[in-house]
Amino acid sequence: MIAPDESDSAPLLEMLHIGKSFPGVRALQAVNLQVQAGEFHSIVGENGAGKSTLIKILSGVYPAGDYEGEIRLKGAVQRFRNVRDSEAAGIAVVHQELALVPEMSAAENILLGNEPRRGGAVRWKALYHHAQEVVSRLKININIYAPVRTLGVGQRQLVAIARSLTRETRILILDEPTAALTESESATLFEVLRALRSRGVAVVYISHRLAEVFQLSDRITVLRDGASVHSAATAELNEAKVISLMVGRDLNRSFAARACDPGATALEVRDISLRDPSTGVAVLDGINFSVRKGEILGIAGLVGAGRSELLMALFGAATGGRRGEILVAGKRVAIHKPADAIRCGIGFVTEDRRQYGLVLGDDLVRNTNMASFGRCSRATVMDERAEISATVRTMKELRTKPASPFVAARTLSGGNQQKIVLAKWLLTAPKVLFLDEPTRGVDVGARQEFYRLITELAEQGLAIVLVSSELEEVLGLSDRVLVMHRGRITGDFPRKHATSERIMACAIGQAQELAG
């Protein structure tokens, strides 16, 4: 409808048919986004819907040529080679993890890379003057001389925004800005954002918190499975509609129906709490649940809800003091370190296998036996024959592809790497198995196989606690679903009452009467 050269009437930002693949994973396909100058535009979607990938494309983290589709500013096609290019074009991102230098003052951070200088020397007076000017323009109260490490998270966020204003920013992108903010800090932030919008800056806002999204936005775009499924003015939408758009796929019934006949309670936890040792913030707050032999307990929730922290804490691997009781097979146990948990019969397939699961340079024999070397040794000398047969047997059971158990873990595909991590824990002969994001970065075919394996393990009498950000997975596999929000359990559904809408509502903190 608009010829590309009529740049005056073109929208400020257009992203057209954006697609992006990672090895084995299609992260984005056909995302369209249109943002007008002075518009507050929210992007919402489940974990893994592709929001962060989209932002990385827009900000030049993934350079042109690395993705498909087009980015246009005022109708002109942009090819950002790096972040510097996108900044020069007026795009600024305030990331979840803020890119500030903690030891430098707020003023220095605001003008980092942009310092007023004479020759090679910084003109300090001009620097502070300029920084103060930016801060007062935002009508915020920050001590610009204070080192950033002494500022609260909310103030740091404002410093990051102030920083973006020292350049000619036309599009300001915020990724989950309120995740760590208090109510009043959020309120300040919203005021600043509104003021920016009224000056013609387009704000692209990514948040899990629907209440905020509705309060602030002019327009909302919903992403699902790497595609933009809906984009409409806020007035035309309501929360229920957005939630159904976020989750609204037909549940792919790739999950075999399964008679759940759970046995005795395998693991019970009572009143588990955990504080972040550096900030004192409660990460986990009064968690109670139990899981029985042969049962799969799913834990759903959004990123940052405290699910992984819960598993880490129960496994004796969290930093900070855990409080509460853990009972294995009805007996209270003291778990202070992972070795204690392993001795109690708990296995933990951790998330991020490259960081927490595997020694990538070591071969599969060593990796699979890492948590159970003691079982294949006599008087501390390894029985290599026993060790290798254990690996071969488990790899066969898990239908792992590599022909040889002597290749480095690094050389395996994501799915097979994950099977090696699973094999490692099965070799410890666990009674309870924690699975944290077991299918992340695993391609679709291997996923199905994983689902079958998990179901088989439960049928063999293992009690399984499954944390996953994929609602479909949680719903398809679990006999019971817990939902976490901000370190608390906000929902507890038996299989027949668990629906994606209910779970999503609990996950974003909406009160929901606890079914069952």
Added chain:
Amino acid sequence: MMASETLGNFRVRRILSGPLVRSYMMIVALVAVWIAFQIATDGIFLEPRNLSNLLRQTAVTGILSVGMVAVIISGQIDLSVGSMVGLTGMLAALVQASNHNFIFSLLVALGMGLLLGAVQGVLVAYMEIPAFIVTLGGLLAWRGITKGISAGNTIPILNETFQHVGQSYIPPLMGFLIAAFAVASIVWARLRRTSARSVAGVEVSRAANLAQLALPAVVIFAAVIVLNKYAGVPVPAVVLLVITLLGGFVLQNTVFGRYLYAVGGNAEAARLSGINLRRHTVAVFCILGLLAGIAGIIYTARVGSASPDAGLLLELDAIAACVIGGASLVGGRGTVFGAFVGALFMASLDNGMSLKNVPDFIQDIVKGGVLVAAVGLDMIGRRRP
């Protein structure tokens, strides 16, 4: 066509950075240096007399390298080994000087080595001070103590048993017996491994097996024959051989050794697999301390006296030996065999350049360059497409 070509390139790269080629390249480098010195010294370098000297010189660096490679595999570093050698050697010399027997001075030196290692290990593991800093402090502090207890004097070794440890040779027949023992243990370890691997359906061809067994056997027996032509196998070389075999066994075949590789390869994964990181860090520093004590005794016995600056810069030789032998300073990779070859390489440089009367300062420059070059090659080898 394109695809197969890139695959081919990939394979070549994989093979080049594989452990097998690395160990062969290091042996090739060693042989090249030997040939170069042999030519440069008009055949003196490989004479039985000089080979005997070379092996005695290798002993101290080699023993340290076995401990150092364990420390490096676990992801740590120890810069203080030279000073530990100085201090333990000096203590042993002082003890024998006050008319105690050799066994007692030996025990004091070993105890001191163990203590120094334990102190450093605890500081690294429990106080979480980086090993680089702790052992840099140790480098200075242990040297300071050495100077203090000796009041700056050189203490001669008068105890004859003590002298024997560094200067004597074992009778020819014993030499052959020890060679036979070494070869037998290598064969045993190798067969144990191949039989274990056959469980997984991996059959090693008889030719490959034979080649890998024949090479060390030939080298060991040839060495003994040559050394027996002079005066026999030097005692320090025997000690080195035993420690190398033992160290290799511990790292490859015990639970403890496996844990060290896991800790250095991915500390977080190791921790979550129930491995106690701190205990392993302390243990590995203790082992190196103990080996530094043994090296201190041999060094002092070989020189015949303990001087306040004995063992200066030995840490450089030991670290270089490990790196030349394929250990990665990031942790998780390295072998005792590699460290042994690396130690032989460093000692050969020392020995050959001294034979040629290369000035001290040039020797230092060459060794410094070799250390950096070895790490540089390692980095290039690990760069991935």
